[in-house]
Amino acid sequence: MTDPHPLIQLFATHARALVLYARQWLDASAAEDVVQDVFVRLLERGTRDPSVAFLFRSVRNATIDVTRAASSRKRREGVAAGNAGAWFERRDDDRIDADAACGALRSLPASQREAVVLRIWGGLGFEQIAETLGCAVSTAFAHYRDGLAGIQARMEQTCRTRRK
Amino acid sequence: MSNETEMNPNDEELSEALSSLRPAATSIDFASIALDRMQRCATRQVRTWRIAAALLLGGLVASVTLQVGRTAAPQPIATTSASDDVPPAPGPDSLLTLRSLVLEHGVQAIPDRPGPGAIRAIRPGDVPRVASPGGV
Numbered sequence: 219m220t221d222p223h224p225l226i227q228l229f230a231t232h233a234r235a236l237v238l239y240a241r242q243w244l245d246a247s248a249a250e251d252v253v254q255d256v257f258v259r260l261l262e263r264g265t266r267d268p269s270v271a272f273l274f275r276s277v278r279n280a281t282i283d284v285t286r287a288a289s290s291r292k293r294r295e296g297v298a299a300g301n302a303g304a305w306f307e308r309r310d311d312d313r314i315d316a317d318a319a320c321g322a323l324r325s326l327p328a329s330q331r332e333a334v335v336l337r338i339w340g341g342l343g344f345e346q347i348a349e350t351l352g353c354a355v356s357t358a359f360a361h362y363r364d365g366l367a368g369i370q371a372r373m374e375q376t377c378r379t380r381r382k
Numbered sequence: 383m384s385n386e387t388e389m390n391p392n393d394e395e396l397s398e399a400l401s402s403l404r405p406a407a408t409s410i411d412f413a414s415i416a417l418d419r420m421q422r423c424a425t426r427q428v429r430t431w432r433i434a435a436a437l438l439l440g441g442l443v444a445s446v447t448l449q450v451g452r453t454a455a456p457q458p459i460a461t462t463s464a465s466d467d468v469p470p471a472p473g474p475d476s477l478l479t480l481r482s483l484v485l486e487h488g489v490q491a492i493p494d495r496p497g498p499g500a501i502r503a504i505r506p507g508d509v510p511r512v513a514s515p516g517g518v
Contacts, residue, residue: 222413223420229412234405246406254410261419306403314399338401359388366393369400 224266229257232273235339238305239274240281242331252280271346274336278350314373322372329353330365337362 233253240249256276260268268276305323306316323331332351336342342350348358389397472478483491 223416226413226416229410233408233410233412237408238405250408250410253408254412254415257412258415258419261416262423304406307406309404311402313402316403319400319403334400338397339403339405363389363393366396370392370396 223261225257225261228268228270228273232270232340235335235341236273236277238339239332239335240277241305242328242335243281243285248284249281252284253277256280270340271342271350274340274342274346275350278332318373318376319369321376322369325372326365326368330361330368333358333361334365334369 236253236256237246237249240252243249244252256273260276304316305320306312308316323334326334329351333347336347336350337344344355344358344362347362348355351358351361353361480492
């Protein structure tokens with residue numbers, strides 16, 4: 219039996235994180251379409267083993283193209299806040315509440331949210347994050363750190379609200 | 383990376399907790415999509431090669447046909463038959479006929495009158511006429 223195409227293996231490994239990344243701007247089905255289109259394009263071009271950072275960058279560019287085609291930049295920024303549907307699976311062994319984390323992520327500014335998603339679920343280093351976001355490495359790190367602080371603040375606020 | 387070491391313990395703990403969350407599953411069956419695309423691509427390649435092979439074959443056949451047409455230009459065909467081997471019969475004034483006549487019947491058998499195109503032999507009577515001065 220022959221080995222599966224490297225892109226199929228890459229998809230199996232990174233599809234969830236890539237769709238999560240695209241979902242910051244798009245709804246679930248549109249995000250899946252974007253990720254699928256990226257992989258199909260890579261397949262048609264004969265690209266066999268792209269880097270993970272390249273995949274995230276491609277998804278980002280494709281997402282921006284889709285949102286530009288659909289509406290203005292204002293709408294693109296607004297979609298994340300109103301983006302319905304679960305971003306994470308709910309599991310018993312989760313160390314953090316999935317819905318609360320999703321809410322906290324959605325409340326972040328786009329650049330911080332991107333940095334957190336790329337770092338935690340994409341597994342990218344700060345140099346790769348900086349390359350993807352088109353900023354300096356220190357800026358990428360600052361986005362990530364501020365994003366984590368924002369999530370923490372939001373979750374503490376949620377806990378306090380629940381206790382009340 | 384040095385920047386990563388700047389994270390405080392709270393951030394580290396939060397990032398570990400967040401990383402325990404698993405992004406929602408996708409409904410994309412990329413394996414079948416990829417298989418379908420690759421099959422389509424392979425079919426397209428096979429079709430291209432078939433067309434190329436057909437064109438090459440057509441060109442080859444055409445060139446061979448043209449070449450055969452050139453080399454097979456009409457040429458006289460030499461035919462031989464058994465009758466061609468028999469030499470033609472000698473004429474009545476031919477040397478062979480005269481020879482056989484002389485052998486069979488002697489010198490008398492030589493015909494008196496030479497043929498219309500024969501060269502007349504010089505006779506004794508012709509000599510003075512030729513040798514006389516002023517004779518024509």
